[in-house]
Amino acid sequence: xxxxxxxxxxxxxxxxxxxxxxxxxxxxxxxxxxxxxxxxxxxxxxxxxxxxxxxxxxxxxxxxxxxxxxxxxxxxxxxxxxxxxxxxxxxxxxxxxxxxxxxxxxxxxxxxxxxxxxxxxxxxxxxxxxxxxxxxxxxxxxxxxxxxxxxxxxxxxxxxxxxxxxxxxxxxxxxxxxxxxxxxxxxxxxxxxxxxxxxxxxxxxxxxxxxxxxxxxxxxxxxxxxxxxxxxxxxxxxxxxxxxxx
Ligand SMILES: [Zn+2]
Numbered sequence: 001x002x003x004x005x006x007x008x009x010x011x012x013x014x015x016x017x018x019x020x021x022x023x024x025x026x027x028x029x030x031x032x033x034x035x036x037x038x039x040x041x042x043x044x045x046x047x048x049x050x051x052x053x054x055x056x057x058x059x060x061x062x063x064x065x066x067x068x069x070x071x072x073x074x075x076x077x078x079x080x081x082x083x084x085x086x087x088x089x090x091x092x093x094x095x096x097x098x099x100x101x102x103x104x105x106x107x108x109x110x111x112x113x114x115x116x117x118x119x120x121x122x123x124x125x126x127x128x129x130x131x132x133x134x135x136x137x138x139x140x141x142x143x144x145x146x147x148x149x150x151x152x153x154x155x156x157x158x159x160x161x162x163x164x165x166x167x168x169x170x171x172x173x174x175x176x177x178x179x180x181x182x183x184x185x186x187x188x189x190x191x192x193x194x195x196x197x198x199x200x201x202x203x204x205x206x207x208x209x210x211x212x213x214x215x216x217x218x219x220x221x222x223x224x225x226x227x228x229x230x231x232x233x234x235x236x237x238x239x240x241x242x243x244x245x246x
Pocket of ligand 1: 159160161162163164216217218219
């Protein structure tokens, strides 16, 4: 259920795998995505189970309507009533509020500066990485008192650079924006390493505490991969700060 979990100075980071939920084939088992064709009741149950495993109130988990852009929303509570904003990063200064990002190959990036009390979650696929969604999230954190040198960044399961084959022209386009993302598949064709691009962006911003789960979603049978399976579920990454009274 919770494949990877990290905690540091009151900041918590967690990434799910695909097991421990109630979704039927082809979403088995712990699909957390609400827009992939799965039974909404199963998704609700799965979200409640994952929250329980993390000690979170499912009502205090903020989800995004991800659109492969670089938009950032600042939140201090669950979206009230209205539409969930179409953004690919969320930032909060509210302790105890969890921010969640959904992926199945794209790179989930969780960020926190526990000293400033600022957390962020970002969805960085190829378009989002090149559009700069992670630097945008870090900038929004900095506006709220975060310092890059104090930020902890955790990068979750995503398709790796040896598996993410793209046309030569697309690789050139990405590399023109972010040279570190230029990659080659294990079979020698053009590829993109989105996580490497994210790491390069973080390094330039002065974020040095960066760890990656090292899991390639396409290679791992324990994770969802859109490129491998097309119709499939979504993994989630969660970040939150301890409440003052915790
Ligand atoms: Zn791979």
